[in-house]
Amino acid sequence: MTTAPIEIPFAWEPAWFQTCAPAEMTAWRGVESQAQVATWRLVDSSAEHDALEGMLEASKPPLPEGCQGLHYLLFTPFRYTSPYQSRFRRPNEAGIWYGAESVETVCAELAYWRHRFILDSAGLAKDADGLLTLHTLFQTRVQGQSMNLTEAPWDAGRALWTHGADYSSTQAVAAEARVHGVEWIRYESVRCPGTHCAAVLSPRALRSVPPFGMQEWVCSTTRARVIVTHKDSGTTFSWDF
Template sequence: MGLSEPNTDALPCTTLRGQIAYRLVNGKYPPIAIFDDVADQADFDALFAVQALTNPRLQNDVGELNRVPPDQRPWGIPGCNYALGPFVHVNPAGSRFSAGHYGVFYCADRMATAIAETRYHQQRYFQQVDGLKYDRIVMRGLKVNFTATLIDITPASDHPRWHAPDDYSAAHLLGQQLRDQQHSGIHYESVRAAGSHCYALLTPQIIASITPSAHYEYIWD
């Protein structure tokens, strides 16, 4: 039997104001500097035109900015490049609430939760590399501030299909439907850190600031 579309109208919402959250990104990817150097779309267009003349890689760095509607680009906020990053460089392999056709900004209630989530996925990646005996990556910690009304699917015990450990098929349907309905995101329980919470933001527009914090080293041996 196939999956049916969720009845999102029956789901509760929670409003979070000035919510602090935490995110980890792979340190090998440098910040997209041009995103932090402009205050609005006109500034970006002008600066991009100038820099593109001497930087042939600029388009690759910027990614697919057209995936983000102009009115949802948070120009001028601290850490704008981190806010736009997952939406312009979409992971084609997908994630819990995306099959890989659009980006999602994932963050957690505590840095320890963010570590548990990313450690799980990085470990799975290492396990799939044939012959890998040793590797290390440096993760950059980010402190996020956002304000939004999110669809609330907590507790996980009430919505087990969207909190499945590895089968994301039902969660993909939920994410797609909520994005189509222009919801800001999802509040859900962490699947890798019991009792903790995560946020799947479907637009960068709701992010007020992002500041780098510490770095963390993951070692596979």
């Protein structure tokens, strides 16, 4: 079911950007673990794998300014544009690195988008067994000029920032934030209320600490339920839809 856009008489003031200030957060991010497995299936040796990876790298878009020297887990979201929107990015706009303050929040976001993928895929939507995927979760430090949508004066627009489906307001405020030199946005998670996320607009905000704390998680997704399980500890989060 699609949530209807909301109309609230709210507009931010240009002066509000003066409240932006340097801030930091240790953030978790999850990525699907498939690239290395997929390429190793095509080769017979390490030398062939290195050659294949080199060819693939040459075919990719050049790294945007500020990404040189970053780990690929940090620069990849900035490298590509997408015709599909996200909460703070309009279709085909510059990429954004999304992270969250806790593993549970990352898993909640992952569960939402895996479920959306199932519903949007006609074949998978009919498959009672659903989809099983492997994901790597990791941490890094987000540090730089920040806008905090959970604090005054920005929290006056909370109903807009936390809308479940209408991203027009968050996309507009992110575009304006770039103009004012904001490097990352702190905001409330919609999929795991009460926790916080980071939308990193500039790779400069990811330069202080390389990825660390790698974990492997398995995600089982069906039309009715998503279960995310840590491979080693067995820690499990689940959501019914």
